Amino acid sequence: MSMSVIRSLRRGGAGAGFGGMSAGRIRAVFRKELRDFRRNRFIVGTMAVVPLVFMVLPTVELLTMPAGLPTSALDTRIGLAMLYLLIxxxxxxxxxxxxxxxxxxxxxxxxxxxxxxIRAEEFLVGKALAALLPTLFISYTMFGVFLGCAELFAQPAVATAALRGPQLLAQLLFTPLVAGWSIWVVIAISARVSDVRVAQQLGTLASLPPLAVSSLMSFNVIHPTLRLAVTLAAVLLVVDSLGWRAVAAVFDRERLITGSRALR
Amino acid sequence: MSSTPALVVEGLTKHFGGRTAFSEASFTVEPGEVFGFLGPNGAGKTSTVRTLGTLIAPTAGSAVVAGLPLTPANGVGIRRRISVMPESPGLYLRLTVAENLEFFAGLHELPGARDRIERALRAVNLSDRAGDPCRALSKGLRQRVGLARALLNDPTVLFLDEPTSGLDPVAAREVHDLIADLRGRGVTIFLTTHRLAEAERLCDRVAIMNTTLRTIGRPDELRERLFRKSLEVRTRAPLADPDRVFGALDGVESWQLDGSGAYVLAVSDPDSAAPAAVRALVAADADVLSLSQSQHSLEDVYLRLIESDPEVSAA
Known part of the structure; x- marks a missing residue:
């Protein structure tokens, strides 16, 4: 998600725009979406249940780590548990x-x-920001619960390793980057498919890359290094920043309204 | 009121792949006019509205909508000046009436949104339902919310696509009254409808479309164009020699006996022919039950045009 878009929205005011977009119209979509989410029981239920499911495994892993593990092994296992939380x-x-x-x-x-x-870009950015806010809230809340469990119930050495600065920073930074990437992928799918259920099913594919990275690390195929983290972050930042352009390009008003592709 | 036409359409055509939605449509709509767009299902009415509303791109032809040429570059500008109410109002059912309108006021970036929302709700008599979720409203009330939404930006041209589709007669009547009220306020309205009585009651002019434009004009003009003026005479008993009674009358061009036993006289001027016909009937000792000028509705015009349409006949 582009930080410039968010800054532009914070500035507010009708006409204050980003890339020719109107902040007022983006805000209108954003507000409407949040209102609609709050009253949609299915979305509220899914937002509540899915994160809990994905928090159980890393939390159990954390709480069952023995105290006598070597530091490197402890760091790797905690790193993997946190990576799993990025799902x-x-x-x-x-x-x-x-x-x-x-x-x-x-x-x-x-x-x-x-x-x-409204322009397609404004509509899409408004939608994306409205999805980003609850996603960040839930993800950070889950992470907070995970850290709380570490502090309260894990072995002291495990808790100390989990609450280390670089780990926390990585988690805080990667959460919005992964969310932004996932949001654009799912919106792009939603703009192209003809059924909500198909969009939901294909949308879960967005979780595959973080899952794949976790798996590759747990099988020692790739090793978590600073360079890898910076590279991944840079790639995600680029994708998030340009996502609205890519999704706007596949947003075809005519096909969406009539089911027929526009003849250009 | 501006004298620039609200809509100028020339040779507008839309194909979806190999299928023609509408072809070579040309017409002009004047400011403040209520223009009816009639036609059977699949005639291209909704596609025309969507094209003029910049939702879909024309394949050929040109148009000027609310003073702006219909081009991709003018899409946003045109949409600022118009409102489109689709057949289904498309409300967010979990949001309240006011929240729905607030959202659309935001999309139009309207100054003084709150006042405009109140005004729009007053115009459709829904001020007391502003806080109700749209899911709690009847279909007729939802249609009124859709109309309120369409009025928010004070459009130069208001497109109403089948605004009374699926409504019961009472709800349809309420929508008619609202449209009549808008006409009184000088809003240009482009109304597509299946309901011919609705078009006859509300529209200054109508166009009848069946992929191509079949005719266009005021309802009374179309009636005159398609139907000869006539008088219908009913008598208690058949006339002994109707040819002698009607044949000599000035202004009566021909006569015939219709299936119900009435004499139908083709006349050039009903006002002068009627008294002469009465005198001739009295002179012939006929017991006259009724004499009336034949009334042809817009439905008669529509049916004659559509039934004589080669495309319909072929189908």
Missing amino acids: VPAMVPAAISAYSVIGERDQGTLEPVLTTP
């Missing part, structure tokens, strides 16, 4: 963003929205 910001958007375009089309609300002056 939460990858999975939550699948529940929220899958509805973003195809859900609107199915309930007949897309057409009235697209007959207003």
Whole structure:
């Protein structure tokens, strides 16, 4: 997710824009989405259950780590548990963003929205920011619970290793980056498929890359290094920053409204 | 009120792959006019609205919508000046009426949104339902919310696509009253409908479309164009020699006996032919039950045009 977009929104005011976009219209979509999420029991339920499921394994792993593990082994196992927690910001958007375009089309609300002056980019950025906020809230809350469990119930040596600065910083930084990547992938899917369920199912694919990275590390195929972390962060930052452009390019008003592709 | 036409459409055509949605549509809509767009299912009415509303791109032809040429570059500008109410109002059912309108006011970036929302709700008599979730409203009330939403930005042209589709007669009547009220306020309305009585009651002019434009004009003009003026005479008993009674009358061009036993006289001027016909009937000792000018509705016009359409006949 582009930080410039967020800054632009904070500045506020109608017409204050980013890349020609109107902050006022993005804010309108953002607010409407949050209101709608809060009253959608399915989304609230999914947002509550999915993260809990993905928090159980790393928490159990943390609490069952023996005190006498060598430091390197302890760091690796804690690193993997935290990496596993990054599936939460990858999975939550699948529940929220899958509805973003195809859900609107199915309930007949897309057409009235697209007959207003809103641009595709504004619509998509508003949707993405509205998905980002609850995703960050849930992911950081889960991480806080995980750290709380470490502090209260894990072996002291394990707790000390879990609460180390670099680990915390990496988790705090990667959470929005992974969420942003996942949100754009799922919105892109939602803009192209013809059924919400298909969008949800395909959207879960967004969690595969973090899962793959976790697996590769746990099988010692790749090793967690600072260089790897910086490279991954840079790639995610680029994808998040340019995601709105890519998704806007696949957002075809005519196909979404009529089911037929626009002849250009 | 501006004298620039609200809509100028020239040769507008839309194909979806190999299928023609509408072809070579040309018409002009004047400011403040209520323009009816009639046609059977699949005639291209909704596609025309979507094209003029910048939702879909035309394959050929040109248009000027609310003063702006219909081009991709003008999409946002046109959408600022118009409102489109699709057949289904497309409300966010979990949001309240006011929240729905607030969202759309935000999309239009309207100053004084709160006042505009209140005004729009007053216009559709829904001020007391502002806090209700849209899911709790009947279909007719949802349609009224859709109309309120369409009024928020004070559009130069308001497109209403089948606004009374699926409504019961009472709810449809309420929507008619709202449209009549908007007409009174000088809003240009482009109304697509299946309901011919609705078009006849509300529209200044109508166009009848069946992929291509079949005719266009005021409802009374279309009636005159398609149907000869006539008088219908009913008598207690058949006339002994109707040719002698009607054949000599000035202004009566021909006569015939219709299936119900009434004499139908083709006349050039019903006002002068009617008294002469009465006098001739009295002179012939006929017991006259009724004499009336034949009324052809817009439905008669529509059916004659559509039934004589080669495409419909072929189908």
